[in-house]
Amino acid sequence: MKEQEIYLLITRYLANQTSTEENERIADWIAESAQHEQIFEDIKLLWQASAPKPNADVSGAFNKLRSKIGQETNKPVISHTTSRIKWYAIAASVVAILTFSGLLFYHFGSSPTSTQFKEVVTTAGQKKKIRLEDGTAVFLAPQSTLRFPGHFSSQRNVELRGQAYFEVSKNPHRPFVVHTASLDVQVLGTHFNVSSYQNQNATKVSLLEGKVKVTISDNGLDEYLLSPGQELAVNHINHQVYRYALDSLAVKGWMSNTLIFKNEKLVEAAHKIEQMYGVRIVFADQATAETNLYARFGNEPLQNVLETIAASGNITYHIEGNKIYFTLKH
Amino acid sequence: MTSGSTEDQALLERVRAGNEPAFESLFQKYYPGLLRYGKMLLPYPTDEAEEAVFDVFAKLWIQRHNIHLHISLASFLYKAVKNRTHDYYRKKNMVSVVLVEAENEPEQTYQIPDQQLQFKELTQGIEKLIALLPERTQMVFRMNRYDGLTYQEIANLLNISVNSVKTHMYRAIKFLKDAYLSARASGQC
Structure with missing residues (x-):
C-alpha cells in the first residue's frame, strides 16, 4: 500500500469512518511488521493529541445566540403561542444554562474542566443521598443518574435518569427544575418523587408536600399543577x-427498601426487585410474567421475597449466580 | 456511522425534546469550526460569519421539531452556513469569489525545515503545530478531525475534489506526526 493510502486509512479508522473490511486490512497491515505497528501507534498518538480543545470564547458566543433567538421568536411571523411560551421558559433559565457548559466536556470526555458539572450514578442495589449546595436533599434510587452543576445560578436545574426523591430547600426566587427525558418538574420548595426509568412504560411524579408544576416535554405545552398527595403519570406508549x-x-x-405490589404483574414487580437487590430476573414464559402479585416487603432479605412470591403465585424459582428464574408450577 | 454522529443523534434527540443543555453542547462542539468555515467563505473582516453561524443555530432551535436529517448533523450545519453566505453575497450583489475557486492541488512546495521543529512554540502543543500548516490544509484537517466530516463532505463544502482532500489530509498527518513525535522526543510537547 502507498504511504498516503495507509496513513488515511489509519486516520479514518481512528475517526470510526472505516468499514469492517477496511478494519481487517489495517489489522493485516499492522501485523506485517513491527515498523508498521510503530507507524500505527505514532499516528494514533497524534490523532489523540489533536482532539478538539474546549474554547473559552464559546460561552460568550452562546449568550449572543440566545439573545438572537429571543428576538427572532418574538417576531410576529413565528409568534405562535407555543414557541413563545417555550422560549420564555428558556429565557427564564438563561443564567442557569451557562453552568451546563461543563456538559460539553463531559461529552467529549477529554477535559479537566468537567468539574463544573457533577454526576452521581447508582448501580442496581445501590442508593445515594446527595446534598446539593442550596441545601436540597436528593435520595437517588438504584440504577439512576443525577446531573447537576457545581454552582446553581438563578435557576436550579438538575437532570435525572431513573428515580429520585427530592426535598427541595425553599427559595421562591430560584426555581428548582428537574429535567427528565419526557417531562420537566418545576418546584418552589417541596418533597416529591420522580420516577423516569427508561425500561418502565411511564414516568411518574409524586408530590408529598408543597407544589410542583409539571411540563410534558413532548409538546412543551401541557402543564399540570400538582397538589400534595397527587401523582401524575405520563404513559410513554399511548402518551396519555x-x-x-x-x-x-x-x-x-424504595428509600426504606420497602416493596409494595398492589395487584401488579410479576414482570413489573421484577424491575423493582432487580433494582433493589441488584439481580436479574428471567421468566420461563409469558404466563409466568403476567401473574398478578399482591404483597408488601419491608426491608426483607431477597430469599424471603422470593419465597413469598413463590408461595402466593403457584410459582417455583431457582437461582443461578446473579439470575433468578421464575416458572409456573404445572 | 461515526461515533461522533451517534453522539450527535443522541444530542439532537434531546434538543428536539427542548433540552437546552443539549443544544448548548451542540453549539459548543460546532461553533468554532463553523465560524472558521464562515470566515473563510466571507473574505472581509466582518461579523457576517458569526451572524451566519448564529442564524443557523437559531433556526435549528426554533425549528427543532421539524428537523429530520438524512445526512450527518455536522454536514447539515456546514451546508447551512454555506447557504447563508451565498445569501449574503446575493444581498450585496457580489459574486462569491471564494466559492468558485478553481480546483487546485495543495501547494507542492510546502515544506517545514527540521530546525523549525525545535522552536520553543512547540511547547504550546499540537495546536501550534496545526497552525503551521497552510490555511487550506488546516481547514481540511480540522473539519475531519474536530467535526468528523467525511472526505466527500469536505470536498463538497470546499468545492474541491476528494483527491485534493486526501492530499491535504495526508500532508497534515505526515507533518503533524513527525513534528509531534520529534517535539515529544525533545521534551517540548
Whole structure:
C-alpha cells in the first residue's frame, strides 16, 4: 500500500469512518511488521493529541445566540403561542444554562474542566443521598443518574435518569427544575418523587408536600399543577397523562427498601426487585410474567421475597449466580 | 456511522425534546469550526460569519421539531452556513469569489525545515503545530478531525475534489506526526 493510502486509512479508522473490511486490512497491515505497528501507534498518538480543545470564547458566543433567538421568536411571523411560551421558559433559565457548559466536556470526555458539572450514578442495589449546595436533599434510587452543576445560578436545574426523591430547600426566587427525558418538574420548595426509568412504560411524579408544576416535554405545552398527595403519570406508549391520589408508602418505599405490589404483574414487580437487590430476573414464559402479585416487603432479605412470591403465585424459582428464574408450577 | 454522529443523534434527540443543555453542547462542539468555515467563505473582516453561524443555530432551535436529517448533523450545519453566505453575497450583489475557486492541488512546495521543529512554540502543543500548516490544509484537517466530516463532505463544502482532500489530509498527518513525535522526543510537547 502507498504511504498516503495507509496513513488515511489509519486516520479514518481512528475517526470510526472505516468499514469492517477496511478494519481487517489495517489489522493485516499492522501485523506485517513491527515498523508498521510503530507507524500505527505514532499516528494514533497524534490523532489523540489533536482532539478538539474546549474554547473559552464559546460561552460568550452562546449568550449572543440566545439573545438572537429571543428576538427572532418574538417576531410576529413565528409568534405562535407555543414557541413563545417555550422560549420564555428558556429565557427564564438563561443564567442557569451557562453552568451546563461543563456538559460539553463531559461529552467529549477529554477535559479537566468537567468539574463544573457533577454526576452521581447508582448501580442496581445501590442508593445515594446527595446534598446539593442550596441545601436540597436528593435520595437517588438504584440504577439512576443525577446531573447537576457545581454552582446553581438563578435557576436550579438538575437532570435525572431513573428515580429520585427530592426535598427541595425553599427559595421562591430560584426555581428548582428537574429535567427528565419526557417531562420537566418545576418546584418552589417541596418533597416529591420522580420516577423516569427508561425500561418502565411511564414516568411518574409524586408530590408529598408543597407544589410542583409539571411540563410534558413532548409538546412543551401541557402543564399540570400538582397538589400534595397527587401523582401524575405520563404513559410513554399511548402518551396519555394520568393524575390520581398517591400511596405515599409505595412512593417512598424504595428509600426504606420497602416493596409494595398492589395487584401488579410479576414482570413489573421484577424491575423493582432487580433494582433493589441488584439481580436479574428471567421468566420461563409469558404466563409466568403476567401473574398478578399482591404483597408488601419491608426491608426483607431477597430469599424471603422470593419465597413469598413463590408461595402466593403457584410459582417455583431457582437461582443461578446473579439470575433468578421464575416458572409456573404445572 | 461515526461515533461522533451517534453522539450527535443522541444530542439532537434531546434538543428536539427542548433540552437546552443539549443544544448548548451542540453549539459548543460546532461553533468554532463553523465560524472558521464562515470566515473563510466571507473574505472581509466582518461579523457576517458569526451572524451566519448564529442564524443557523437559531433556526435549528426554533425549528427543532421539524428537523429530520438524512445526512450527518455536522454536514447539515456546514451546508447551512454555506447557504447563508451565498445569501449574503446575493444581498450585496457580489459574486462569491471564494466559492468558485478553481480546483487546485495543495501547494507542492510546502515544506517545514527540521530546525523549525525545535522552536520553543512547540511547547504550546499540537495546536501550534496545526497552525503551521497552510490555511487550506488546516481547514481540511480540522473539519475531519474536530467535526468528523467525511472526505466527500469536505470536498463538497470546499468545492474541491476528494483527491485534493486526501492530499491535504495526508500532508497534515505526515507533518503533524513527525513534528509531534520529534517535539515529544525533545521534551517540548
